[in-house]
Amino acid sequence: MPTGTGRTVVVTDSTASLPAEVVAERGIVVVPLQVVIGAEVHDEGEGGATPEMVAAALKSFTPVSTSRPSPGVMAEVYERAAAEGATEIVSVHISGDMSGTFESAQLAARSAPVPVVTVDSRQVGVATGYAALAAADVADAGGSASDAADAARARAEASSSLFYVDTLEYLRRGGRIGAAAALLGGALAVKPLLTIADGRVESLERVRTSSRAISRLEELAVEAAGERPVDVCVAHLASADRAAALTGRLAERLADRLEGRDVWCGELGAVLGAHVGPGMLAVCVAPRPS
Structure with missing residues (x-):
C-alpha cells in the first residue's frame, strides 16, 4: 500500500x-x-479472461459481453x-x-x-x-x-485517447459507439479514427485505408504531446506487429518529451477488447503532472 x-x-x-x-x-x-464468453463468466486479468480469448471468440462469432x-x-x-x-x-x-x-x-x-x-x-x-x-x-x-x-x-x-478500429461493428454491438454512430452509414468505405470526448466515443477523422489511418494516428499522437513532458502508451488487440512498429516510431519522435521513459506497449484488456474488436490500435498521450 x-x-x-x-x-x-x-x-x-x-x-x-x-x-x-x-x-x-x-x-x-x-x-x-467481468467478461462473459458464451455462457462462461471470467474476471478480467491474470488467471481470468485474456485478450487472446476475447479476440478468438469475436472472430468465431461467439457471443461476448462485459459486466x-x-x-x-x-x-x-x-x-x-x-x-x-x-x-x-x-x-x-x-x-x-x-x-x-x-x-x-x-x-x-x-x-x-x-x-x-x-x-x-x-x-x-x-x-x-x-x-x-x-x-x-x-x-x-x-x-x-x-x-x-x-x-x-x-x-x-489533460490526456488524449486516440484509436483506430478495423470496423465499428463491435462498438455498435456493445452500444458504446456514442457520437461516432454517424459513421456507420459509410463504415465500409472508411477506416475511422476515434477519440474519447467527455467520456464518450466520438469520431475524429475518416481515412480510406488502414495504413493511412495508422500513419494519421501517429501524427495525432505527436500533435497531442505538444512540447510538454508526457507519458505515452500504445495498446492493441490482435495486432502486435503494427503496435510494436508504432511504439518504435513514437519513442523516436517523442524522445525529448518522454525524458528517458519508455513508451508502454501492450495488448488491450479483455473488457475493452470485447468492444473494439481485433485489429484495434490505440495511443494514449498523458501530460506529466507539473
Whole structure:
C-alpha cells in the first residue's frame, strides 16, 4: 500500500490497463470487471479472461459481453483496504458513460468504513490508469483523498485517447459507439479514427485505408504531446506487429518529451477488447503532472 502519512489508498478497475508490476510497486488496488464468453463468466486479468480469448471468440462469432463489479464487490474492496490500514480511499474508474463501474463505486462508498472519494475519469484504458497513478503520487506524498482525486481528474482531463478500429461493428454491438454512430452509414468505405470526448466515443477523422489511418494516428499522437513532458502508451488487440512498429516510431519522435521513459506497449484488456474488436490500435498521450 502507499505509505503516505494519511494512509490514502488508491483503488481503480481492471480497464485501467496498468502493468502488474506498476500496480504492485505503487500499492494500487485493482478491481476486476467481468467478461462473459458464451455462457462462461471470467474476471478480467491474470488467471481470468485474456485478450487472446476475447479476440478468438469475436472472430468465431461467439457471443461476448462485459459486466461491471457489483456494489457489493466494491464494498468488500473498501472494507478490506480499511482493515489493512487505509484511513481514506480514492477510487478512480472508467467513464461512467461507458460502464456502470463508477456507479457501483459510488453506491459502495456510502457504507464504507472509511471516507471514499470516487472519481469518474471520463476516460478509458490507460488514460484512467495514468489518472490513478497521479492520485497515487499525491497519496504517496501524504496528500488527502480529496487532493488525490483532484490530481486524478486533472490528469484524465489533460490526456488524449486516440484509436483506430478495423470496423465499428463491435462498438455498435456493445452500444458504446456514442457520437461516432454517424459513421456507420459509410463504415465500409472508411477506416475511422476515434477519440474519447467527455467520456464518450466520438469520431475524429475518416481515412480510406488502414495504413493511412495508422500513419494519421501517429501524427495525432505527436500533435497531442505538444512540447510538454508526457507519458505515452500504445495498446492493441490482435495486432502486435503494427503496435510494436508504432511504439518504435513514437519513442523516436517523442524522445525529448518522454525524458528517458519508455513508451508502454501492450495488448488491450479483455473488457475493452470485447468492444473494439481485433485489429484495434490505440495511443494514449498523458501530460506529466507539473
